Amino acid sequence: MFKTSFSAVALLTVALGSTFVLNSTFALNSASAQTPTFPATDWPWWRGQQRDGSAAPDQNPPTRWSETENVAWKTALPGRGHGSPMLFGRHVYLATADDTRQVQVVLCLDRQSGALQWESVVHQGNYESKGKRKANEKASWASSTVATDGERLFINFFNDGAVHTTALDLAGTILWQQKLSDYVIHQGYGSSPAIYQDLVICSADNKGGGAIVAMDRATGEIVWRRDRPAKPNYASPSILNVSGKDQLVFTGCDLVTSLDPGTGATLWEIEGSTTECVTTTLTDGTHVFTSGGYPDNHVSAVLADGSGKVAWRTNTRTYVPSMLHKDGYLYMTLDAGIAECVDCATGQTVWKARLGGVFSSSPVLVGDRIYATNEQGETFVFKASPRRFEKVAENKLGESVFATPTICDSHIYTRVAHYEGDRRQEYLYCLGAQN
Structure with a gap:
C-alpha cells in the first residue's frame, strides 16, 4: 500500500518507542551541512562517488592481465572478507575477519606499494552466530565496504549477536561505536x-526486526532511526538524487522505501520488492531500479515521484550483483553468468550473452566498458552498448572472488583468493602500470 509523506510537524517529533525516532536538533543542524566531495582519484565508499558502480570515465585501466602481466603490486591479506577496497588519498582501506585470531579488523595499505600501514582491531571474538543458524557458506564476517568522510573511516560488522557501526580516525584509532540493532543471522x-x-547512515535488516539508523559522523549519536519489518534482507542504503530531490531508497522486506536522508521521514513507500534483496538500488533520474531473489526473482522500475507506480517488472534473477545504468539502458550480470542489456523505459531485453560461471561480485562501469568478475576469478570486459554484446577481453586471476573490484586512477584494485594446498589465501591486487 502506498504511504504519503510525513508532515512538517512530524519531522520535528521524537517518537520514542515507535518506528520513527528523530533527534530534531541534530537533524536541523545537518540540513545545512554538505556531503563531502572528493577528487576523481578517490573511491570513498561502496559503489564509488556516484554510488552507482560507475568509475571516472576519463581513465584507462588495463583490459588484460594475469598473475604476471599488468600487476603493479599484490599484498597477502589476513583472514577473509568480501568488502571492496576503498581508496582515499595515498591509502587503500578494507575490512577483513581473521578466524585464526578471531578478530574483525580494518586494514590500511599504501596505495603505491601495497605495503601494510596499520591494522585496527574493531572486534575481538564473538563474530560467529553462537551455535544458532550459520551463515551462508558464501558469506564472510567482513562483507561491508569501508566508507570515509575525509576525516574518519566507518565500517559495519556483525558481532556478538548484533550489528555495530564503528568510526575510526585515519590512523586507525577507534573514535566511537554504535549498536544498530540485535541481529539474527x-x-x-x-x-x-x-x-x-553530517550523517553516516547504516542498516541492519534481519528476522528479529532491524533498523535503518543515521548517526552524527563526529560523535556517533543517533540522529534518526527507522525500525524495519522482522524479515531477512541484505541491501545497503542508497542515496540518490531522483525526481528533483535527495532520496534514501531502500529495497527488501517486500517493500521499496524512500526516506528523506536528512530526517528519516517517509517520502513514499510501496509494496513490491521481494523479501530478500542484496543489490544496491540505482536510478536514471526518473525511476529507481530494484532487484531481488527470494522468494521471487525480480527486476523492476519504480517511478520515484511518490505516485507509487511500477513502470515495469520482470522475473529476471539479478539477486546478488548490483546493476549499472548508462544512457537509458540497464546492464546487469545475472547470478547464473549471463550479461543482459535492458531498456530503462520499457524493461525490454535488448540483448543477452552468456559469460559463464556464477556471479556475486558487481560489475563496474568505466566509460564505455564494463568489468564483471565471476566467483571463479574470471573477469569479462565488454562494451556498455545497446547495439549488441561486444566482448573486449577475458582474464583469469585466482580461484575465488566475491568482492567487487574498485577501479580508480587507471588501476584496478581487486580482492582475489588463491588455493594454496587446502588453504584459501586472499590477496589484494593492484592491476595497471607501476605508480
Missing part, C-alpha cells in the same frame, strides 16, 4: 555505510 551480513551531509 540468516544468510549473513554485508550492508555498507552511506555518507550524507
Whole structure:
C-alpha cells in the first residue's frame, strides 16, 4: 500500500518507542551541512562517488592481465572478507575477519606499494552466530565496504549477536561505536555505510526486526532511526538524487522505501520488492531500479515521484550483483553468468550473452566498458552498448572472488583468493602500470 509523506510537524517529533525516532536538533543542524566531495582519484565508499558502480570515465585501466602481466603490486591479506577496497588519498582501506585470531579488523595499505600501514582491531571474538543458524557458506564476517568522510573511516560488522557501526580516525584509532540493532543471522551480513551531509547512515535488516539508523559522523549519536519489518534482507542504503530531490531508497522486506536522508521521514513507500534483496538500488533520474531473489526473482522500475507506480517488472534473477545504468539502458550480470542489456523505459531485453560461471561480485562501469568478475576469478570486459554484446577481453586471476573490484586512477584494485594446498589465501591486487 502506498504511504504519503510525513508532515512538517512530524519531522520535528521524537517518537520514542515507535518506528520513527528523530533527534530534531541534530537533524536541523545537518540540513545545512554538505556531503563531502572528493577528487576523481578517490573511491570513498561502496559503489564509488556516484554510488552507482560507475568509475571516472576519463581513465584507462588495463583490459588484460594475469598473475604476471599488468600487476603493479599484490599484498597477502589476513583472514577473509568480501568488502571492496576503498581508496582515499595515498591509502587503500578494507575490512577483513581473521578466524585464526578471531578478530574483525580494518586494514590500511599504501596505495603505491601495497605495503601494510596499520591494522585496527574493531572486534575481538564473538563474530560467529553462537551455535544458532550459520551463515551462508558464501558469506564472510567482513562483507561491508569501508566508507570515509575525509576525516574518519566507518565500517559495519556483525558481532556478538548484533550489528555495530564503528568510526575510526585515519590512523586507525577507534573514535566511537554504535549498536544498530540485535541481529539474527540468516544468510549473513554485508550492508555498507552511506555518507550524507553530517550523517553516516547504516542498516541492519534481519528476522528479529532491524533498523535503518543515521548517526552524527563526529560523535556517533543517533540522529534518526527507522525500525524495519522482522524479515531477512541484505541491501545497503542508497542515496540518490531522483525526481528533483535527495532520496534514501531502500529495497527488501517486500517493500521499496524512500526516506528523506536528512530526517528519516517517509517520502513514499510501496509494496513490491521481494523479501530478500542484496543489490544496491540505482536510478536514471526518473525511476529507481530494484532487484531481488527470494522468494521471487525480480527486476523492476519504480517511478520515484511518490505516485507509487511500477513502470515495469520482470522475473529476471539479478539477486546478488548490483546493476549499472548508462544512457537509458540497464546492464546487469545475472547470478547464473549471463550479461543482459535492458531498456530503462520499457524493461525490454535488448540483448543477452552468456559469460559463464556464477556471479556475486558487481560489475563496474568505466566509460564505455564494463568489468564483471565471476566467483571463479574470471573477469569479462565488454562494451556498455545497446547495439549488441561486444566482448573486449577475458582474464583469469585466482580461484575465488566475491568482492567487487574498485577501479580508480587507471588501476584496478581487486580482492582475489588463491588455493594454496587446502588453504584459501586472499590477496589484494593492484592491476595497471607501476605508480
